[in-house]
Amino acid sequence: MATIAAMAAMRTFLCSNNRLFFFPMNPKTPTFLLHCNSNPIFSRNNHKNHIFFSSSSTRRIQSAQETLETQNQEMGSVLRPNVVEILEERGLLESITSENLRSACSNPNLSPLKVYCGFDPTAESLHLGNLLGIIVLSWFQRCGHKAVALIGGATGRIGDPSGKSLERPELDIQTLERNTAGIVNTVNMILGRWDRSRNLIMGSEKTSVLNPNLDVCSGDSFVILNNFDWWKEIRLLDFLRNVGRFARVGTMMGKESVKNRLESEQGMSYTEFTYQLLQGYDFLYLYENEGVNVQIGGSDQWGNITAGTELIRKILQAEGAYGLTFPLLLKSDGTKFGKSEEGAIWLSPSMLSPYKFYQYFFSVPDVDVVRFLKILTFLNMDEIRQLEEGMTGPGYVPNSAQRRLAEEVTRFVHGEEGLLEALKATEALSPGSETRLDWKTIEGIAEDIPSCSLSYDQVFNISLVDLSVSTGLLESKSAARRLVKQGGLYLNNSRVDSEGKTIEAGDIVDGKVLLLSAGKKNKMVVRIS
Numbered sequence: 001m002a003t004i005a006a007m008a009a010m011r012t013f014l015c016s017n018n019r020l021f022f023f024p025m026n027p028k029t030p031t032f033l034l035h036c037n038s039n040p041i042f043s044r045n046n047h048k049n050h051i052f053f054s055s056s057s058t059r060r061i062q063s064a065q066e067t068l069e070t071q072n073q074e075m076g077s078v079l080r081p082n083v084v085e086i087l088e089e090r091g092l093l094e095s096i097t098s099e100n101l102r103s104a105c106s107n108p109n110l111s112p113l114k115v116y117c118g119f120d121p122t123a124e125s126l127h128l129g130n131l132l133g134i135i136v137l138s139w140f141q142r143c144g145h146k147a148v149a150l151i152g153g154a155t156g157r158i159g160d161p162s163g164k165s166l167e168r169p170e171l172d173i174q175t176l177e178r179n180t181a182g183i184v185n186t187v188n189m190i191l192g193r194w195d196r197s198r199n200l201i202m203g204s205e206k207t208s209v210l211n212p213n214l215d216v217c218s219g220d221s222f223v224i225l226n227n228f229d230w231w232k233e234i235r236l237l238d239f240l241r242n243v244g245r246f247a248r249v250g251t252m253m254g255k256e257s258v259k260n261r262l263e264s265e266q267g268m269s270y271t272e273f274t275y276q277l278l279q280g281y282d283f284l285y286l287y288e289n290e291g292v293n294v295q296i297g298g299s300d301q302w303g304n305i306t307a308g309t310e311l312i313r314k315i316l317q318a319e320g321a322y323g324l325t326f327p328l329l330l331k332s333d334g335t336k337f338g339k340s341e342e343g344a345i346w347l348s349p350s351m352l353s354p355y356k357f358y359q360y361f362f363s364v365p366d367v368d369v370v371r372f373l374k375i376l377t378f379l380n381m382d383e384i385r386q387l388e389e390g391m392t393g394p395g396y397v398p399n400s401a402q403r404r405l406a407e408e409v410t411r412f413v414h415g416e417e418g419l420l421e422a423l424k425a426t427e428a429l430s431p432g433s434e435t436r437l438d439w440k441t442i443e444g445i446a447e448d449i450p451s452c453s454l455s456y457d458q459v460f461n462i463s464l465v466d467l468s469v470s471t472g473l474l475e476s477k478s479a480a481r482r483l484v485k486q487g488g489l490y491l492n493n494s495r496v497d498s499e500g501k502t503i504e505a506g507d508i509v510d511g512k513v514l515l516l517s518a519g520k521k522n523k524m525v526v527r528i529s
């Protein structure tokens with residue numbers, strides 16, 4: 001804090017040269033920039049056809065990257081695809097604070113950008129709405145820039161009023177810490193996966209480093225920080241004197257997040273009113289100390305992001321900080337994907353299994369699927385257009401586009417292993433499928449579907465019709481008999497055609513479980529105790 005004024009003077013001079021915006025003066029920063037310079041480099045001409053971005057085709061990524069790097073090394077320049085144009089083309093761009101960002105992000109004579117997105121630890125897991133921030137960060141990462149995920153350990157104690165009609169509930173420290181750990185883990189898994197695959201291609205065996213206290217974590221193309229690390233040192237008087245003085249109350253009152261709340265019955269506390277200044281100062285701190293020059297967020301973050309660019313302009317007299325927002329991801333009924341709604345789509349596998357996550361995307365309505373493919377995957381646009389055309393063509397197998405969407409998003413969030421788990425469970429849960437069921441697979445899906453426990457005697461030699469009723473799968477024996485006649489009752493995915501079928505020892509999978517299905521959707525796992 002004390003250094004701000006001195007820095008501001010130096011910065012005035014340095015900012016007269018555009019290039020220097022990307023070389024902050026903090027001695028820590030150049031190390032980062034060195035890392036960034038080793039990022040994969042891409043030909044600008046190829047950005048429209050980014051096969052190398054598809055996470056499903058490592059081999060194609062490899063050859064494309066190698067070729068491009070050789071070309072670029074020969075030309076002696078650092079070419080990066082224009083990430084802003086890519087985001088725009090895919091429907092991921094709502095607003096930017098300055099058109100100069102378009103040239104800054106692909107100018108071969110400038111250093112890569114450092115781009116941050118903040119996440120307050122208000123829940124144990126991030127959700128589908130938050131995934132957009134990670135995806136946009138990853139686009140920057142893939143275009144040769146450095147991604148910074150900021151966990152709001154400090155701002156989470158205050159509560160962002162943006163888009164909220166009521167004051168946020170206060171969270172205790174243990175909850176905040178637990179939530180922080182969960183979010184760091186998810187972000188590290190997702191951004192770290194790209195980092196590792198990139199390093200593999202570059203012939204390096206480096207992996208991301210997770211600090212044991214889970215506060216900071218980094219790889220070559222990304223870093224995770226926690227704003228509590230600097231806020232814990234800041235004193236109120238210093239803050240008011242050095243930062244508050246530059247914030248105009250009129251401007252603060254004009255922000256959407258404040259205007260909306262002032263009109264509400266509950267009004268707004270001073271604590272939440274200051275939130276925009278805290279986030280604004282984060283940007284200034286990161287600009288100054290980490291060389292971060294872009295902040296991204298959902299469109300509801302515009303007021304907080306511009307609070308940061310304004311502080312940087314006023315206090316540091318620097319113009320080289322940019323803000324970029326993406327549209328909020330909405331369901332077809334116009335409501336926002338968030339955590340408050342019923343059935344949130346959580347990213348953490350402990351809150352929503354990869355199987356359920358996959359199923360969500362597999363079942364999105366046709367009207368949403370192309371939009372989701374553009375926003376939520378890294379598939380190139382030609383491939384998406386082909387999938388779209390295929391949907392209205394002859395012989396289209398329903399849900400093929402959804403299948404592709406589900407595979408890509410599940411792989412991005414849960415990795416290849418998570419996708420395999422989801423596919424295995426999907427197959428296992430398809431009545432009539434050929435997959436041999438094993439106990440582990442059934443246990444894996446048990447948390448996603450109803451289950452019950454019965455003793456061996458309650459199961460062995462009992463008729464399937466009786467068991468369907470005693471387990472609660474069906475309401476009555478007559479309904480069970482009817483279903484057998486219609487060919488809709490399954491035991492371990494095999495159709496049962498006899499009403500008199502009784503459970504034999506060999507039916508109990510690995511001596512531990514049974515899977516009963518009434519039609520395609522209604523299932524029951526029976527554990528034998």
Ligand SMILES: Nc1ncnc2c1ncn2[C@@H]1O[C@H](COP(=O)(O)OP(=O)(O)OP(=O)(O)O)[C@@H](O)[C@H]1O
Nearest residue numbers: 129130132297298301327328329336337338339340
């Ligand atoms: N549906 C969404 N689409 C795009 N970005 C979103 C969406 N929901 C949240 N975000 C972004 O994620 C970040 C954190 O969101 P925030 O915690 O305010 O919302 P939330 O988790 O959706 O809360 P709630 O469900 O309680 O409204 C913000 O940058 C916000 O813009």
Ligand SMILES: N[C@@H](Cc1ccc(O)cc1)C(=O)O
Nearest residue numbers: 118119120152155160279282
């Ligand atoms: N305000 C953001 C989180 C955030 C926190 C601190 C920042 O510096 C940036 C963003 C949210 O609502 O989730």
